[in-house]
Amino acid sequence: MMVSMETYLRRVRKSAQRMMLDPRIRSGGMVLAYGGSGFLLSAASLMNFPQPLAMGLICTVSGWRAVIMTLGAMVGYPTFWGQAGNQGIVWSAAGGLLGLLLGGKEEVKDQPLMIPVIAAFLTAVTGLVFQVFLKDKTPVPIYFLRIVLTFLTGVLFTQAFRCRDAITDWLVGGVAVLALAQVAPIPYLGLGYIAAGVLAVGSAFPAAALAGLGLDLAQITKIPMTAVMCLAYFVRMVPFDKKWQHYAAPGAAYLAVMAVCGMWDLTPLPGLVLGGALGAFLPPRPEIVHRRGETGIAQVRLELGAEVLASTQQLFMEMEPPPIDEAALLDKVRERACANCSARKACKEQENLSVALLQNPLDADCRKAGRLIPELRRAQEQLRYLKAERGRQREYRTALVQQYRFLGDYLRALADRLPRRGEQTEICFRIEVSARSRGKERANGDKCLAFAGPGCKYYVLLCDGMGTGLGAAQEGHTAAVLLRQMLTAGFPAEHGLRTINSILALRGSAGAVTMDLAEIRLDTGTAAIYKWGAAPSWVLYRSGAEKIGTATPPPGISVSETREAVEKLSLRRGEVLILLSDGVDGEDALRLSDLTPDAPPGELAAKILERGCGNGEDDATAAVIRLRPTSLGLS
Numbered sequence: 001m002m003v004s005m006e007t008y009l010r011r012v013r014k015s016a017q018r019m020m021l022d023p024r025i026r027s028g029g030m031v032l033a034y035g036g037s038g039f040l041l042s043a044a045s046l047m048n049f050p051q052p053l054a055m056g057l058i059c060t061v062s063g064w065r066a067v068i069m070t071l072g073a074m075v076g077y078p079t080f081w082g083q084a085g086n087q088g089i090v091w092s093a094a095g096g097l098l099g100l101l102l103g104g105k106e107e108v109k110d111q112p113l114m115i116p117v118i119a120a121f122l123t124a125v126t127g128l129v130f131q132v133f134l135k136d137k138t139p140v141p142i143y144f145l146r147i148v149l150t151f152l153t154g155v156l157f158t159q160a161f162r163c164r165d166a167i168t169d170w171l172v173g174g175v176a177v178l179a180l181a182q183v184a185p186i187p188y189l190g191l192g193y194i195a196a197g198v199l200a201v202g203s204a205f206p207a208a209a210l211a212g213l214g215l216d217l218a219q220i221t222k223i224p225m226t227a228v229m230c231l232a233y234f235v236r237m238v239p240f241d242k243k244w245q246h247y248a249a250p251g252a253a254y255l256a257v258m259a260v261c262g263m264w265d266l267t268p269l270p271g272l273v274l275g276g277a278l279g280a281f282l283p284p285r286p287e288i289v290h291r292r293g294e295t296g297i298a299q300v301r302l303e304l305g306a307e308v309l310a311s312t313q314q315l316f317m318e319m320e321p322p323p324i325d326e327a328a329l330l331d332k333v334r335e336r337a338c339a340n341c342s343a344r345k346a347c348k349e350q351e352n353l354s355v356a357l358l359q360n361p362l363d364a365d366c367r368k369a370g371r372l373i374p375e376l377r378r379a380q381e382q383l384r385y386l387k388a389e390r391g392r393q394r395e396y397r398t399a400l401v402q403q404y405r406f407l408g409d410y411l412r413a414l415a416d417r418l419p420r421r422g423e424q425t426e427i428c429f430r431i432e433v434s435a436r437s438r439g440k441e442r443a444n445g446d447k448c449l450a451f452a453g454p455g456c457k458y459y460v461l462l463c464d465g466m467g468t469g470l471g472a473a474q475e476g477h478t479a480a481v482l483l484r485q486m487l488t489a490g491f492p493a494e495h496g497l498r499t500i501n502s503i504l505a506l507r508g509s510a511g512a513v514t515m516d517l518a519e520i521r522l523d524t525g526t527a528a529i530y531k532w533g534a535a536p537s538w539v540l541y542r543s544g545a546e547k548i549g550t551a552t553p554p555p556g557i558s559v560s561e562t563r564e565a566v567e568k569l570s571l572r573r574g575e576v577l578i579l580l581s582d583g584v585d586g587e588d589a590l591r592l593s594d595l596t597p598d599a600p601p602g603e604l605a606a607k608i609l610e611r612g613c614g615n616g617e618d619d620a621t622a623a624v625i626r627l628r629p630t631s632l633g634l635s
Contacts (some may be wrong), residue, residue: 039073043182045180051146060103092125115154120150196208251276251540302411435462437622448461463480463513464516502559510598511555529567532547537567537579605623
C-alpha cells in the first residue's frame, strides 16, 4: 500500500519526538547542540576575516552550557581558520570566563547590557594585544567591526534567552546562516544554503530575507541570494496542487535568479533543495500577531501600566520620613524636671543637658537627680517607641514598593507574551502526585495543594501551619490558598512567596507558617524547589535517597532582609521528589529504608509517613512527585 509523502513525514516527525523523550538522548542532544553552536559560530566571517560571534553567544549563558560552548568554539576557530583563529581561541576563553563569573547574577538580570559591553571591551583589548605584541595585520575597520559585532550579538542572544519574540528569532536565524555559510562538509553541500532553504519555506518573510542577506555578507557566491530568498518566499505562497511543491521553492527561485543574472553557479543548488525538503519537518508556523488592532492596543496599555507602577515605586523609594526630633524630647524633659525645681535659678547644668542622656540617663550630673532621671527614662522610652514606629513605617513602605515592583513585572511579562498567545507549548511529561497526612488533632495544620500553572508549569505546595490545632490549620489554609491564586494567575513563584512573607511580617506573625513549593516544568522535566522555613526535601533514586535543601528561618521575620532558598533538579530519569512537613523524620524514613522510586506514589507516601512519624507530637505530611514521559501514538 502506497504511503503519501505527508503521512511519511508525519511518522518520521513523531518517531523523532519519541526518541527525544529518552533522557540519555536528550542530554546528549543538549551537549551536542551547545557545543555545536559554539563550533559553528566560530566559522562566521566578514570580508574573509574571522568574527567573534561565538563570544557573543558564550557570554550570555552560564554554568556547564558556557563551558561546552567555549570548548566547541575553541575547537572551531583553529579548524576553520588555522593560525588566523588564534585570536578566536582567546575570544572564546574570555567569553566562557565571563559567562561563568557573571552569568545568572541578579546584577546582570537588572542590567542586561552589562555583559555585552564587557564582552566588547574584551574583544577590543584582545585585538589591541594581538596587533601590538603579535604583529597582527588585521585592518583597523575590521578591528572596530569585531567590537561592534560582539556587542550586538551579545545583546541579540541575551534577548533571545530572556524573552523570545518574532524579531529576535528572525535575527538569530540570519546570524546562524551567516556562520553556516562557511561550513561545507562535502562539496556542493553548504550548511548555510541548507539553513537558508529551511527558513525560506518554514518561516516568515523577514527571516527569509535575513537568511539571504547572511549568504550575501558571507561572499560565497556572486548570485544575489537576498533576491533568491525573497523570491522563494513568494513562490511558496502560490497555491500549488501538491503540498510538496511548496518545498521546491528555494531551488526553483535560485534557478530563476541565476537565469536572469546570466551567471551560472550550481554550488548552492543542492543545499537549497535539501533545505526546502527539510522544511517539511518543521512544525506548522503559527499566525504572526501584529501589534495592531485590539492585541496591539492591549499590549501597549499593559506596558504603560507597568511604567506607571515603576514610576510610583520610584517615588515611594525616594520618600523618607522626617527624622526624630530628639532635641524636642530633651526640651520636654527640661521643662518637666527643671520648671518647678527650687535650684533652677542657680543651676547651670540644665543648659548642658545633651541628647546623649536619652541613651544613658544615669550619666546625668544633677543635684536633683531624683527628679531628672525619671524624666530622662520616660523620654528614653518615648524615643524607643518612636524609633520602633519609624521602623514599622519603613517595613510598610518596603512592602508597598515590593508589590508595585511585582505588579509592574507581571504586567510587563503579560505584554511580552500577548503577541505569542497563539503558540502551543509541547508537554513532554505527565505528573503523578500523591500526598498522605496525619494530624495530631482533628484540624490538621498541614495544607498540601497540587495545581496547574500557566503554560507547562505545575505546582505542588506544602504549607505547614506551625503548631497544631485549629489556629495552625487556619494559618496554613489561608497562606496556601492565597499563594495558589497568585501562581495560577501567572505571578512568578518568588514574587508570590515574598508577598506572603510581607503579609506575615506586617501582621507580626513571624513563623506562623512554613512554605515548601515545587515548580515542575512539564516540557523539560526540571523542577525548582522554593523553601522558606520548610523541612528538607528528598530525591529518591534507585541507588538511594539524597537530601535537598537545609533549614532556613521561617517567613515573616523581615520584609527585606530574608528570602526564600531555591534548589533546582531534574526529574526526567524517573527520580521521585518527596516534600515533607516538620512532623516527618526524613532520615529514618528514607536514608535507611529500602524504598524504590518505581513504587506507586500513594504507596510511597504511606510508607514514608508510617516510618517517619515518630511520637506523633506534630502534624505530619508526605507528598510524592514523579514524572512520566507522555506517550505518542502514530496516526
